[in-house]
Amino acid sequence: MSELKVPTMAEMMASGQQPDVLFWVGCAGSFDDRAKKITRAFVKILNNVGVNFAVLGTEESCTGDPAKRAGNEFLFQMQAMGNIQVLNAYEIKSIVTTCPHCFNTLKNEYPELGGDYAVKHHSQFLQELINEGKLSIEGGAFKGKKITFHDPCYLGRANDVYEAPRTLIEKLDAELVEMKRCKSKGLCCGAGGAQMFKEAEKGDKEINIERTEDAMEVKPDVIATGCPFCMTMMTDGVKLKEKEAEVKVFDLAELIAEAKDL
């Protein structure tokens, strides 16, 4: 087991340091067993590159996204203002997160409530590291593999980020294959709008199955995504189709960490 260096803001503050960027882990990244692997993969990259970052650790709390989408504006704003107090007290200027839902909320909905930060999704952050020459990827494990990217709604349509994830996949020397419904026409995995946390309404199919079938159509080796909730949905879909031996579901950070053998 590799030792991760994960400084908290409290530790940074105590030693009089300020990080360049705050890594907002998110609830899924903190608690969901599958998503924790994404968190660790991303931190491995950050450590490898030597990024000066910190996390809030136990001072982090839900951004309020699921509450807001469910219709509980009061709870959302309570969460938002609580988080903003913490972030502003630490004088945070820049945030990176591996969760598109946190990304959207922090970037778009916090400013009006007093929390104005430069917020990036980890795909954008990693692309910048590559552009700046700080991170290099040699094909490695995924060279020549067929990878399809499932656009998370809150990254793609919600915030028009389509290219950064694809650039990363291409850097792996992998073959990027697009599903019929991709980018702005990408089909939701079924988790957004707080659906993740309840049974689906009555219907004739689960949305994640529909989406998994989209992915299977292009016969990929890997389904890549950039959202811990899409991860759950797509992984479940692949399992239900009994394809987990042939098709793996990975987050972009995991692909890069794996390619770099971190």
Add this chain to the structure above:
Amino acid sequence: MNISIIVFIALIVVAAGLFAKNVKTIIRNIKLGKDLDRNDRKGERLNLMARVAMGQSKMQARPVVGILHFIVYAGFIIINIEVLEIVLDGILGTHRLFSPLGSLYTVLISTFEILALLVLVSCVIFLIRRNILRIKRFFSPEMEGWPKTDANLILIAEVLLMSAFLIMNAVDAQLQVLGSEHYTKVASFPISGLLEGVFASASESSLILLERGLWWFHIIGIFAFLNYLPYSKHFHILLAFPNVFYSKLEPKGQLPNMAAVKKEVELMFDPNADPYAAPPEPVGEPERFGAKDVTDLNWKQLMDAYTCTECGRCTDVCPANQTGKALSPRKILMDTRDRLEEVGKGIDKNGKDYDDGKSLLRDYIKEEELLACTSCNACTEACPVNNDPLSVIVDLRQYLIMEESKAPAEWTGIFTNIENNGAPWQFAQADRLKWKDED
């Protein structure tokens, strides 16, 4: 003054008056919505309107229909120059007033005729798509009855109007050949000219009767069509432009923060606030959280409903709808319009404070529909006129949760967890960094 001129002018006055009255009602209805400021970033808005409304950029996502629709749109706009001539002829008692334009007139007439034929063909293709090919998105439950009839009536009306226009020209051309009085030799007719032989054996008087008959049919048809618009989904030909102009410009994922809630939460976070202070006297009616009825929505959401042309692109890409759930974003906006019309009629009959005891929520839109939404924005992305059905869904959800505390049990659970331990799951906040030491 000639009797036909008097009849014609009377017709214009009635048609315009009736149309103005109906449009005024629609504007009044839209203004029943709550305030919303969409007057910022004018340049950006104009640009968007040029691209999405005038350029129909989002229609081109489906190129075949996109092109056919563009033809009908271009035809509609350009053939209006011909309608102007017809109206002026009617008022002045002239025939083909613009014909002294000479070769330019030939160009105009040729353009009108070619467009008229293209519009006619497009509308026939549209009718085939709806009634013979039976494209799936035109057959959702919300399309049964009037919406289906409405769509067919519009297409049939356009086919009839274009046919009348072309046949009228063909008869006119024959009268010109006969050297009939008033039918001065003008431009050649590239399309109707093909029908030349058809009327060769007809007498001059019957040709004049036919030409006049078609002329009146064409213009009365246009006036009737104009007055049909306010009752039809076809009103989008007017509202698409302002509707796109007033689009939401923020990123699609951004939902507005409710101002009333913000005030309360700020007070709770203010260390200087006196916890025992009497709450300030509320000014006016207390604001309702979220939307129960159409009057709780903002004016733009109501304008969306009147702009919706029921094409179903939203429903066609909705993940919930595509997997058999009750939600259809198109139905959300159709219900909003139907309910708004009902509220408007109630006000017309019984005064502005009339309450019929019904509401958009439950009488029109069921909870099951609202709860199926994943907020994925596929509907807003697909809408060719930038409607935002998602915003209506979220507002109705807010009413359910914040006014009625009516949430599915699992959601009540996540609310409690977020409140208690800062995550939708029941994990202690103190454990948030445990991932660091696991593998």
